[in-house]
Amino acid sequence: MPHGREIFRGDAAELGRLHQSRWQWLEQAVGPAVALPTEYPDGYHVPQHSHSRSQLLHALVGVVLVTTRHGRWMVPPDHAMWIPAGIEHSVEMLGDVSMRSVYVMPDAIAGLPDGLRVVGITDLMHSLIVESEKLPQGAELEGRGGLIMGLLLHEIPNLPERPLGLPFPSDPKLVALCRRFVAAPSPHATIDEWADIVGMSRRSFTRAFHRQTGLSLSTWRxxxxxxxxxxxxADGEPITRVALDLGYDSVPAFITMFKRMLGASPRGYMRGARDNGEGMRRAPPRLDGPAP
Structure with missing residues (x-):
């Protein structure tokens, strides 16, 4: 398989052959870690599969929906999903996606995560991923390349785990509701409204949604x-504008929700992310005033 940025386009049969070729090449590659860049079009679906290597799945641009038997997870910008070796998963692109994945041998170093998790991508890890994709892949690396891949591996256990994975239900009708909500989120969606849309009683809907996502509708929303x-x-938009655009009646109501979910105010959370090396590629949020 030639090294470089692959663009996955074509009919289903052709794309299936491309993926099969990549997976076969990956299984034969040597070295503790392999970094592969890929460009995917909006709506592209990578069918269910697994690797003998663990995967750090990070989208530089766009959003991905990862499905496993443990649930569905939408990973936000500046984050990645750690998928342990052997876990069956599929990936769907929500918008055009520039994906950067690092495939890691399970015994590459001590301390690698042993379960699915969403992690924050620090500035250091971002730089290491960008540099690693320029290196020859599938071979043992020495010198500068070996140092880059070695540091990348040692940084994976240090990536901060984030409670930001958004599990999606398995029922197609519930998935459709969730996708519509993600496209136009609002704090005012109710259980009764969603239950009516899918033709379920409030009690049945509540049980089904919690069983399939592990969350109540309120928490998921x-x-x-x-x-x-x-x-x-993170792009520096005023908190007031973001809160009102999302349908909150007041900025304090939005801040209260934010603190309840993440344990800090928007300002405090973003400041902490910058102090930890995350979010440095963007401006801090502002309470009011024009966006940059």
Whole structure:
């Protein structure tokens, strides 16, 4: 398989062959870690599969929906998903996606995560991923390349775990509701409204949604609103504008929700992310005033 940025386009049969070729190449590659960049079009679906290597799945641009038997997870910008070796998963692109994945041998170093998790991508890890994709892949690396990959591996256990994974239900009708909500989030969605849309009683809907996501609709809705808010706040948009655009009646109500979900105010959370090396590629959020 030639090294470089692959663009996955074409009919289903052709794309299936491309993916099969990549997976076969990956299984034969040597070295503790392999970094592969890929460009995907909006709506592209990578069918269910697994690797003998663990995967750090990070989208530089766009949003991905990862599905495993443990649930569905939408990973926000400046974050990644750690998928342990052997876990069956599929990936769907929500918008055009520039994906950067690092595939890691399970015994590459001590301390690698042993379960699915969403992690924050620090500035250091971002730089290491960008540099690693320029290196020859599938071979043992020495010198500068070996140092880059070695540091990248040692940084994976240090990536901060974030409670930001957004599980999606498995029922197609519920998935459709969730997707519509993610496209236009609002704090005012109610259980009764969603139950009526899918033709279920309130009790049946509540049980089904919790069983398939592990969350109540209220908590899931707040998580989805956070997903919409975080990249805008990180881009420096005023908190007031973000809160009102998301349908909150007041800024204090939005801040209260934010603190309840993430344990800090928007200002405090973004400041902490910058202090930890995350979010430095963007401006801090402002309470009011024009966006930059």
């Amino acid at each position: 707040q998580q989805a609103c956070l997903f919409a808010a975080l990249p805008r706040l």
